Amino acid sequence: MTTAEVFAPAKINLTLHVTGHRADGYHLLDSLVGFADVGDRLRLTNAAELSLSVSGLFAAGVPQDATNLVWRxxxxxxxTGHIALDKGLPHGAGIGGGSSDAAALLTALRAQGLAVSPELPLALGADVPVCMQAIASRMQGIGEQITPAALPTLPVLLVNPGIAVPTGQVFAALTERNNAPMPVDIPVFDGVEDCAGWLGAQRNDLQQAAISVAPEIARVLGDLGATRNALMARMSGSGSTCFALYPSMKAAHFAAYEIGAEHPDWWCVATELR
Structure with a gap:
């Protein structure tokens, strides 16, 4: 490989059920995940030493050393080589930016013949295994159990109020760690409305804990739920990014206009999940 350019899509937790807490501190999860058409971009170039540079809308505050997951x-x-990371996703936002970056790098290097041990993705983080699949999936256990899921293409609006929410603080604020999982079988959905109706009966068990850490999340959810034609609204991951589903991309773009006009300082992107 001389140079490779790879895309690291945003990971959206459509559901996130916390189903247990292991003695070693890991939480057990049951989550339905989709991937968006927006994300970060990486340019990989061989070199004698490892280095990392970060640019883009959300470059500020992103480490450029061994504390960055993509470096690790x-x-x-x-x-060894240079990683040029174009940061198009907010960080600390519950949409797997760092995990998706690391997964995209590993996938690119594996395609070039480098050995990637089966244990490595999970060792880097719970979201890295599902991000290496980069398709709609159900993730269970501590992130090691990945099952592809059939989802319709989902028009969605992603909104982040510009607040980074530390995952550790959210889990520390969680009051109940042994909740019911999703149903055993995820149905085959007859379109977006059918999928949104089923999702509405599921949960993100971290949502209230995240609101206690960052109350602005409740405002985002309220504004999303009030947009025209919103089918359902929820927080992704441990926050602070929230999403709403719509019957069409036209409706999602209209909602983006509504939210963006009222909150021009919020990150607001209409896209599709797959």
Whole structure:
């Protein structure tokens, strides 16, 4: 490989059920995940030493050393080169930015013949295994159990109020850690409305805990739920990004206009989940 350019899509937790807490501190999860058409971009170039530069809308505050997950991923497989990361996703936002970056790098290097051990993705983080699949999936356990899921293409509006929410603080605020999982079988959905109706009966068990840490999330959810034609609204991951589903991309773009006009400082993107 001389140079490779890869895309790291946003990961959206359509559901997130916290089903247990292990003695080693890991939480057990049951989550339905989709991937958006928006994300970060990486340009990988071979070099004698490992280095990382960050640019883009959300470059500020992103580490450019071994504390960055994408650096750790490259180091773990013994690859040396320059990683140019174009940060299009807010960080600390519950949409798997760092995990998706690391997964995209590992996928690109594996395609070039570098060995990636089966244990490495999970060792880097609970979201990395599902991000390496980058397709709609059900993730269970501590992130190691991945099952592809059949979802219709979902028009969605993603909104982040510009607040980074530390995952550790959200889990610390969680009051109930042994909740019911999703149904055993995820149905085959007859379109967006059918899917949204089923999702509405599920949960994100971290949502209230995240609101206690960052109350602005409740405002985002309220504004999303009040947009015209919104089918359902929920927080993704541990926050602070929230989403709403719509019957069409036209409706999602109209909602983006509504939200953006009232909150021009919020990150607001209409896209599709797959």
């Amino acid at each position: 991923a490259a180091q773990a497989v013994g690859w």
